[in-house]
Amino acid sequence: MFFYNLRLARMSLMKQPGLTALMVAAIGIGVGACMTIVTYVYALSSDPIPDKSEELFAVRLDSWNPDEPYWDNKPEEAPEQLTHRDAMALLESTIPTRHAAMRKAVYTVVPDSEDVAPFLNIARMTGRDFFEMFQVPFLYGGSWDESADANAESVVVLGRETNEKLFGDTNSVGETVLLGTERFTVVGVIDAWQPAVLFYDMNNGETNPVEDIFVPFTISDRREIAGAGNTNCWKDEQIDTYWDLLQSECVIVQFWAELETPQQKAEYQAWLDNYTEGQKALGRFERPTNNRLSTVTEWMKVNDVASNEVLVVMWVGFLFLAACLVNTIGLILARFIAKAPVIGLRRALGASKGAIFRQHLLEVALVGVVGGALGLVLSRLGVMGVRRMLSDADRLTGMNLDLLFMTFGIAVLSAILAGLYPTWRVCQMAPAGYLKTQ
Amino acid sequence: MLDMQDISRVYRTDLVETHALRGLNLSVDAGEFVAVTGPSGSGKTTFLNIAGLLESATDGRYLLDGVDVNTLNDNQRSRIRNEKIGFIFQSFNLIPDLNIFDNVDVPLRYRGFGGKERRQRIEKALEQVGLAARMKHLPSQLSGGQQQRAAIARALAGNPGFLLADEPTGNLDSLMARQVMDLLEEINANGTTIVMVTHDPELARRAHRNVQLLDGQLASPDLFARPAAADDVDLQPVA
Ligand SMILES: Nc1ncnc2c1ncn2[C@@H]1O[C@H](COP(=O)(O)OP(=O)(O)O)[C@@H](O)[C@H]1O
Numbered sequence: 275m276f277f278y279n280l281r282l283a284r285m286s287l288m289k290q291p292g293l294t295a296l297m298v299a300a301i302g303i304g305v306g307a308c309m310t311i312v313t314y315v316y317a318l319s320s321d322p323i324p325d326k327s328e329e330l331f332a333v334r335l336d337s338w339n340p341d342e343p344y345w346d347n348k349p350e351e352a353p354e355q356l357t358h359r360d361a362m363a364l365l366e367s368t369i370p371t372r373h374a375a376m377r378k379a380v381y382t383v384v385p386d387s388e389d390v391a392p393f394l395n396i397a398r399m400t401g402r403d404f405f406e407m408f409q410v411p412f413l414y415g416g417s418w419d420e421s422a423d424a425n426a427e428s429v430v431v432l433g434r435e436t437n438e439k440l441f442g443d444t445n446s447v448g449e450t451v452l453l454g455t456e457r458f459t460v461v462g463v464i465d466a467w468q469p470a471v472l473f474y475d476m477n478n479g480e481t482n483p484v485e486d487i488f489v490p491f492t493i494s495d496r497r498e499i500a501g502a503g504n505t506n507c508w509k510d511e512q513i514d515t516y517w518d519l520l521q522s523e524c525v526i527v528q529f530w531a532e533l534e535t536p537q538q539k540a541e542y543q544a545w546l547d548n549y550t551e552g553q554k555a556l557g558r559f560e561r562p563t564n565n566r567l568s569t570v571t572e573w574m575k576v577n578d579v580a581s582n583e584v585l586v587v588m589w590v591g592f593l594f595l596a597a598c599l600v601n602t603i604g605l606i607l608a609r610f611i612a613k614a615p616v617i618g619l620r621r622a623l624g625a626s627k628g629a630i631f632r633q634h635l636l637e638v639a640l641v642g643v644v645g646g647a648l649g650l651v652l653s654r655l656g657v658m659g660v661r662r663m664l665s666d667a668d669r670l671t672g673m674n675l676d677l678l679f680m681t682f683g684i685a686v687l688s689a690i691l692a693g694l695y696p697t698w699r700v701c702q703m704a705p706a707g708y709l710k711t712q
Numbered sequence: 713m714l715d716m717q718d719i720s721r722v723y724r725t726d727l728v729e730t731h732a733l734r735g736l737n738l739s740v741d742a743g744e745f746v747a748v749t750g751p752s753g754s755g756k757t758t759f760l761n762i763a764g765l766l767e768s769a770t771d772g773r774y775l776l777d778g779v780d781v782n783t784l785n786d787n788q789r790s791r792i793r794n795e796k797i798g799f800i801f802q803s804f805n806l807i808p809d810l811n812i813f814d815n816v817d818v819p820l821r822y823r824g825f826g827g828k829e830r831r832q833r834i835e836k837a838l839e840q841v842g843l844a845a846r847m848k849h850l851p852s853q854l855s856g857g858q859q860q861r862a863a864i865a866r867a868l869a870g871n872p873g874f875l876l877a878d879e880p881t882g883n884l885d886s887l888m889a890r891q892v893m894d895l896l897e898e899i900n901a902n903g904t905t906i907v908m909v910t911h912d913p914e915l916a917r918r919a920h921r922n923v924q925l926l927d928g929q930l931a932s933p934d935l936f937a938r939p940a941a942a943d944d945v946d947l948q949p950v951a
């Protein structure tokens with residue numbers, strides 16, 4: 275009976291292609307708009323590093339102003355960044371499995387080839403652990419070694435794009451590249467890598483692309499580097515030079531630690547508290563001790579990545595879908611009422627209400643499937659548009675399988691929902707109603 | 713087979729009440745061929761619809777094969793329509809998008825027969841009405857007489873015990889009407905009970921028994937009743 279009904283549904287839909295197209299369009303547009311928003315919210319709220327997100331911790335110390343908290347709306351939270359000196363001090367701890375201080379910087383890349391003009395590139399100064407900690411895939415080579423961190427050696431890991439610009443599509447490990455006035459040796463090239471949310475540095479823009487140049491963080495401790503991230507200060511200090519900044523109470527460094535067990539985490543927490551106690555003795559950390567370790571997902575929540583505004587937009591999307599559905603109900607109703615004679619005939623020939631119900635529900639479900647396909651295309655276009663509007667980042671790489679099924683699910687469900695009332699109506703018609711008018 | 717006692721049917725709208733049937737009493741035995749005549753608006757179609765479980769009486773008792781149809785729910789009524797009753801309508805009521813084969817297939821689908829059995833029944837029914845060669849034609853590609861024969865094949869394919877025909881020849885010219893009538897007689901001869909509404913007295917005379925409706929009642933009960941006679945043939949044709 276299913277295939278019989280499927281055949282009837284197909285015939286019926288093909289018979290009035292205009293009306294069918296309208297219904298498909300109503301569902302497709304509604305679902306498309308809705309899923310564009312859902313995809314966006316989903317990307318923002320899904321775990322960007324699911325294998326490890328519970329073992330990676332954003333480390334924060336409350337070194338802020340004793341007179342007021344760092345966050346107006348979350349007074350219990352610590353600042354999102356550390357001072358340079360505290361970051362350097364935390365690197366001394368041997369408790370975390372891995373850890374990395376990091377800062378955003380900007381470099382002028384001066385290609386050796388005359389053909390390529392020098393260009394500015396955003397860089398990340400960080401530790402060798404960064405790559406393994408965040409599961410960054412390498413195309414060539416790998417991270418630098420410990421001595422490079424310890425001695426602030428001029429080594430660099432390039433992103434795929436910059437490597438292509440400078441060296442073509444070749445393995446550049448061992449080659450050198452001029453960054454500003456300093457020559458760096460390439461030790462690795464990372465493959466395409468773009469977490470949906472730039473979770474390790476949301477403070478500088480959660481929608482930003484991953485940097486394309488990585489150099490040891492310790493370089494920022496030895497040489498003057500043009501920082502490119504947020505600098506937040508509270509203390510009335512004299513800051514004239516780069517070195518003043520490094521010694522100041524301004525928070526400029528993100529810090530991450532990998533802690534695999536609760537014991538390790540507790541131990542590290544104690545170590546941090548002990549560290550800030552020591553600093554209090556030096557007149558710093560005047561606020562109550564508030565050293566925080568937040569997992570990736572906790573940290574995303576603190577940063578309001580999927581904020582209420584975004585959720586409101588999502589509801590607007592669903593409302594739009596509902597409006598499209600109301601239209602669809604009208605279209606389906608008109609269509610089914612026009613079919614009343616044949617429905618009456620089928621009833622007379624022995625079709626039960628249930629059989630008629632199933633036949634017509636399948637017809638609207640079919641509209642839902644086709645509408646879902648259209649919705650899928652539209653939401654892909656929508657996602658591309660949103661991406662272009664919000665930033666040039668490639669972070670909304672699009673839909674995964676979940677969202678694909680969800681699109682079809684919502685489309686079919688919407689169509690069935692829209693078809694429920696019209697279908698019920700035609701089932702209520704007396705079988706003789708039409709036959710008698712002859 | 714069919715036993716109606718004091719059947720009434722009232723149609724109520726906001727303004728008017730129409731008494732389509734007023735206390736109709738009628739029985740039809742298995743194997744009979746009954747013709748129902750009467751002026752337009754006398755309640756013939758209403759009677760036939762109630763007999764075929766397409767609608768319900770407002771009042772009265774209707775036993776079909778000994779079962780009080782008032783006790784049946786909608787599903788059971790659908791099932792009886794499907795299995796026991798064949799319908800033939802004045803305007804054929806074939807589904808225009810389906811070819812003749814698929815039209816005859818409709819009641820068999822709801823019966824739940826397998827593909828092979830359906831095919832056999834459809835072919836047999838179409839052969840019986842002389843349309844085996846037209847299975848793949850759409851209704852619009854057939855003449856009126858052929859369409860009505862296809863509708864009869866549809867009514868026959870499920871082997872119903874009971875055939876209800878509402879002016880089956882009303883839309884046909886006299887030659888085609890006669891062919892359809894021949895077919896109905898043949899079907900009746902094979903044991904199917906037939907109740908046929910007509911206002912063609914010639915055709916009515918070919919039935920075993922005539923019943924006339926007037927204003928929703930029997931005009932004069934079984935006035936024209938007479939045994940089925942072999943000499944029927946002599947009575948026609950009349951231009
Ligand atoms: N669904 C209906 N609603 C209102 N009145 C109806 C309906 N069906 C039939 N009638 C009325 O009932 C009477 C009998 O109709 P019908 O059974 O169709 O007569 P016939 O078939 O003998 O011409 C007529 O007056 C007709 O107008």
Ligand SMILES: [Mg+2]
Pocket residue numbers: 756757758
């Ligand atoms: Mg009538």
